[in-house]
Amino acid sequence: MTERLVTLSDVCVRFDGPPVVDHINLTLNRGDIVTIIGPNGAGKTTLIKSVLGIQRITSGTIWRNPQARIGYVPQHLQLQPTLPLSVRRFLMLTGESADTCRQALAQTGVEHLFDASVHHLSGGEKQRVLLARALARSPDLLVLDEPAQGVDINGQAALYDLIRALRDRLNCGVIMISHDLHLVMAATDRVICLNQHVCCSGYPADISTDPAFIETFGQTVAESLAVYHHHHNHRHDLHGDVVESQPAEGCSHHGVH
Numbered sequence: 001m002t003e004r005l006v007t008l009s010d011v012c013v014r015f016d017g018p019p020v021v022d023h024i025n026l027t028l029n030r031g032d033i034v035t036i037i038g039p040n041g042a043g044k045t046t047l048i049k050s051v052l053g054i055q056r057i058t059s060g061t062i063w064r065n066p067q068a069r070i071g072y073v074p075q076h077l078q079l080q081p082t083l084p085l086s087v088r089r090f091l092m093l094t095g096e097s098a099d100t101c102r103q104a105l106a107q108t109g110v111e112h113l114f115d116a117s118v119h120h121l122s123g124g125e126k127q128r129v130l131l132a133r134a135l136a137r138s139p140d141l142l143v144l145d146e147p148a149q150g151v152d153i154n155g156q157a158a159l160y161d162l163i164r165a166l167r168d169r170l171n172c173g174v175i176m177i178s179h180d181l182h183l184v185m186a187a188t189d190r191v192i193c194l195n196q197h198v199c200c201s202g203y204p205a206d207i208s209t210d211p212a213f214i215e216t217f218g219q220t221v222a223e224s225l226a227v228y229h230h231h232h233n234h235r236h237d238l239h240g241d242v243v244e245s246q247p248a249e250g251c252s253h254h255g256v257h
């Protein structure tokens, strides 16, 4: 059975000028992987901060499943460089036990870094440690703001594979922001192309031929993604049964359900 984790209804966020997040409707269910793409300044981070409840919305409503635990990997992590801090201590700041933290680190493939200094991690190691911190809470919903930043291309593919595997293992929902369109096309279930409002949304393969996508990213980018057109036209429920496909939804000011 579909279990709803979060629903945004007609959500707008405005700072001083025009809305940064403009009339967004979105539902995320357990088991979904939804990726938000869009140009710089499109409101992606503001949108996921609204999902988390750390960004006040100007209008609309957000419903969160009260039972759902949320794990968050932020875009930037500011650590005081003069403060000695091991990965173990960093993870235990979540309030979870050393055992739980070590297991979370094992799930992201970097258990050997348990006693390393957080200040000496490579880009890819840091992202895996941040992911482990989010996993330590056994989340029902994982919220990831550019999880593959600072990671080389092979590492990025591995990280997206890991996120999919974690979704399968934990049966959680995932909402993330990504700038790597090729990896998004290959590794996500549903894409939302955001430019303040939802330009288009749907399956990755359908999205790249949507006029609103081409307008946002340009013909060259859209053509370079043509390789993904051999898409899956169905998906499976938790029992492996085929369920109805969802075509891409074009045009502005539309929601994603």
Ligand SMILES: Nc1ncnc2c1ncn2[C@@H]1O[C@H](COP(=O)(O)OP(=O)(O)OP(=O)(O)O)[C@@H](O)[C@H]1O
Binding pocket: 015, 016, 020, 038, 039, 040, 041, 042, 043, 044, 045, 046, 047
């Ligand atoms: N607290 C704030 N006060 C004022 N303006 C803000 C605030 N937070 C974000 N903005 C503005 O809202 C717009 C959207 O920012 P946001 O960080 O959501 O974009 P983004 O799509 O995540 O961008 P990027 O891809 O560059 O990370 C930007 O113009 C930004 O300057």
